[in-house]
Amino acid sequence: MHLNSLFKQALKVFIFSLLFASCKSIISVDDLEQTELIISKQIDGLEAIEENLDLVNGEEQELYSLALNEEKGSIPLPVRWSISDSTIVNLSSDESVSNVTLTPLQTGSVTLTVETLTLTKTFNLIVSAPPQDNIGVALSDEWVKVPSNAGGMSLPEFYVMKYEAKAWKDDNNDGVIQEGEGNKTHLKLANENYTPISSPDFIPWVGISANEASAKCRALGEGYDIISNREWQAILRDIETVDANWSQGSVGSGCLKKGGSNNGSECSWRTRKYDVILPNGTTVELDNLNWGNERDNNNKFILTNGNEVHDMTTSAGEWTDWDRDTVGFQGMPVKGGCETNLSFNNFQDISYSCSEINDEDFNSANGGYTIDQGVGDWMAYAGNSTTENAVIRGRRGSAFSFGFYWTKDHESYQAGFRCVYRP
Numbered sequence: 001m002h003l004n005s006l007f008k009q010a011l012k013v014f015i016f017s018l019l020f021a022s023c024k025s026i027i028s029v030d031d032l033e034q035t036e037l038i039i040s041k042q043i044d045g046l047e048a049i050e051e052n053l054d055l056v057n058g059e060e061q062e063l064y065s066l067a068l069n070e071e072k073g074s075i076p077l078p079v080r081w082s083i084s085d086s087t088i089v090n091l092s093s094d095e096s097v098s099n100v101t102l103t104p105l106q107t108g109s110v111t112l113t114v115e116t117l118t119l120t121k122t123f124n125l126i127v128s129a130p131p132q133d134n135i136g137v138a139l140s141d142e143w144v145k146v147p148s149n150a151g152g153m154s155l156p157e158f159y160v161m162k163y164e165a166k167a168w169k170d171d172n173n174d175g176v177i178q179e180g181e182g183n184k185t186h187l188k189l190a191n192e193n194y195t196p197i198s199s200p201d202f203i204p205w206v207g208i209s210a211n212e213a214s215a216k217c218r219a220l221g222e223g224y225d226i227i228s229n230r231e232w233q234a235i236l237r238d239i240e241t242v243d244a245n246w247s248q249g250s251v252g253s254g255c256l257k258k259g260g261s262n263n264g265s266e267c268s269w270r271t272r273k274y275d276v277i278l279p280n281g282t283t284v285e286l287d288n289l290n291w292g293n294e295r296d297n298n299n300k301f302i303l304t305n306g307n308e309v310h311d312m313t314t315s316a317g318e319w320t321d322w323d324r325d326t327v328g329f330q331g332m333p334v335k336g337g338c339e340t341n342l343s344f345n346n347f348q349d350i351s352y353s354c355s356e357i358n359d360e361d362f363n364s365a366n367g368g369y370t371i372d373q374g375v376g377d378w379m380a381y382a383g384n385s386t387t388e389n390a391v392i393r394g395r396r397g398s399a400f401s402f403g404f405y406w407t408k409d410h411e412s413y414q415a416g417f418r419c420v421y422r423p
Contacts, residue, residue: 038066058306084111144307151237159421161198168197210319210390214329217419228324237365239301256374317395331388344378345371362402379403
């Protein structure tokens with residue numbers, strides 16, 4: 001062990017010696033004893049960081065390593081850079097290794113370590129979400145931007161609730177979401193004078209029909225609406241291309257995160273049970289939908305722009321509007337050959353003849369993923385409608401889950417919603 005440690009130390013010195021030897025015209029190894037290491041956001045060292053550096057998710061930041069020497073002044077200094085968690089911040093340096101580019105991939109905090117031959121410095125990097133442009137109705141309402149042409153669906157950029165919609169009543173009219181103002185117990189109260197918000201707290205707003213959920217979203221103001229099926233697909237086809245959304249760390253490896261389930265697999269978390277009161281006053285046992293700040297990572301998807309979307313697959317699905325360009329909630333037409341009373345786990349098993357639906361309306365961009373990989377679950381029947389039914393997404397362990405088995409005015413504790421904002 002002692003010889004091995006000496007060998008590693010000697011190798012480290014040799015490597016750094018090569019780096020400094022290649023930069024003799026800048027600074028020599030001997031000069032290091034009289035040199036102060038500066039890490040700066042500017043190449044002239046005028047904006048040095050001391051302990052913490054705040055980053056914005058999705059925005060690159062370049063840093064420079066400088067030697068502050070009494071005789072030679074502030075000059076570039078080769079160093080070795082390392083990051084504690086590359087899933088939060090990606091690190092890439094140029095050939096001189098005197099500067100580095102940091103690319104935040106998701107919110108969180110990491111440690112940046114900078115080493116020379118004679119000293120080591122560490123810095124805390126804190127990645128926060130980008131400004132929300134005052135989207136939503138409350139000061140702490142959390143919405144995220146979905147990039148244009150996300151998932152190749154040819155849509156302009158839009159904003160979506162980071163979390164499933166929650167029912168909120170601003171009792172003191174201060175615009176701040178506070179404990180006691182959101183629905184946590186009795187779902188039968190949620191439809192009375194409540195406003196949809198995007199918050200990690202409170203019980204998801206279920207027991208509301210697709211028609212009423214759509215109206216609640218539109219009531220937020222101009223540009224707001226309930227999420228459409230095409231926007232849902234844009235998000236899913238975007239996140240399926242991100243390594244971090246797969247259980248084994250690379251696209252197609254393992255499975256896409258499945259959120260809450262009762263089996264507690266590598267792609268999901270084991271649910272707990274709690275009692276809720278439905279709009280008709282009936283008490284039922286429902287899965288714990290994992291709300292609050294201590295959230296499970298298997299409930300989180302990361303978009304290609306680094307933004308996070310939570311809870312797109314839980315025991316409660318979400319209403320999605322079939323036609324985003326028509327005012328008012330639109331169901332999927334069930335006339336024209338759509339088969340009914342069918343249920344398939346894998347999309348590849350579907351045999352349907354329906355002129356109103358295409359593969360891009362429900363399937364992954366890959367097209368070959370199965371329910372074991374977190375892509376699948378098709379549920380269809382005409383229900384009480386002879387013209388159209390509301391589409392519901394994200395149930396039963398797959399964000400891609402697709403069902404059209406309830407009418408637009410149906411209320412169920414298994415159906416929630418989320419809103420979007422279209423600039």
